[in-house]
Amino acid sequence: MSFTEKKISVQTLLALKDALTNIFWTKKDLRQFIELTLENPLIVSTIDWTENTKLESVSQIIDRMAKRQDLYQTDLLKLIQETGNFNDFSHLKMWDDAETKIKKAKTAVEKLRNNTKGYFDTIEELKKAEQARATNQAKIKESITYQQRLDELKSKFFEIAINDNHQNRGHQLEKFLNELFTFFDLDPKSSFKITGEQIDGSFTFDNTDYLLEAKWQKKQIDAQELYGFGGKIQGKLKNTLGLYVSLEGYSVESTKTENPSVKAIILMDGSDLMQILEGRIKLTDMLYIKRRHAAQTGEIYYRIVGI
Incomplete structure (x- = not known):
């Protein structure tokens, strides 16, 4: 046999x-x-x-x-x-x-x-x-086309980084994040306006809707800016969450705040973004880990290390 x-x-x-x-x-x-x-x-x-x-x-x-x-x-x-x-x-x-x-x-x-x-x-x-x-x-x-596309996105990000026009760079960042989120199948929506508010964008991950705020400025994000974003989220459906992306990071005050208005937000910074663009972690895995950490500890800022 x-x-x-x-x-x-x-x-x-x-x-x-x-x-x-x-x-x-x-x-x-x-x-x-x-x-x-x-x-x-x-x-x-x-x-x-x-x-x-x-x-x-x-x-x-x-x-x-x-x-x-x-x-x-x-x-x-x-x-x-x-x-x-x-x-x-x-x-x-x-x-x-x-x-x-x-x-x-x-x-x-x-x-x-x-x-x-x-x-x-x-x-x-x-x-x-x-x-x-x-x-x-x-x-x-x-x-391998996955890695090629990721490399293209990284090159595009570096092109944005050398733009001296900060206002123009902000618009480029919104468009770039839309491409990045599309690449990871997160069904992103471009920026939109509603009465009294400007939203940089939104996306869906793991059956949950997220509002997106993205900033690339010289100073770190302070607590008041997070409170403002938290207020936008509180005005939406109960299970809506928020993702704040600040390329220059956050002040210690903003990451340690216990204000309830920010408890539906998770934070990403430039270091997080580079880990994604270098292929060390998928955007979807990063969102999952950060959200789970926030749910378990109440901490909205979590740095993923050792990857």
């Missing part, structure tokens, strides 16, 4: 589920990894990634593929190989309790490796594995 006529063991499938669940923290990154690995990724779209937990999504995919190994065994082998070869866990460092998450991921991958010793020992299977790797690498190269 040839290798491909054998069923993949239950122990191996369980180890694969555990490893996939732990090597990525967000469902979006996990889904992308699986889609890039599979030769037939359409099965991924049959899963409810919004309502399911990571484990539920992974279990449903693996179980469906395992029931039809006559159709999906090659893709299962690709998942086993690529997951077993996983050895870079640096993307987990940005999340809380990173050491524990990395340790769990490494343990799960090692368990998968131990369960799959001998799976790729024959020359025929080694060839197939190499072909799978080549296919996966080709798909990854196609996704």
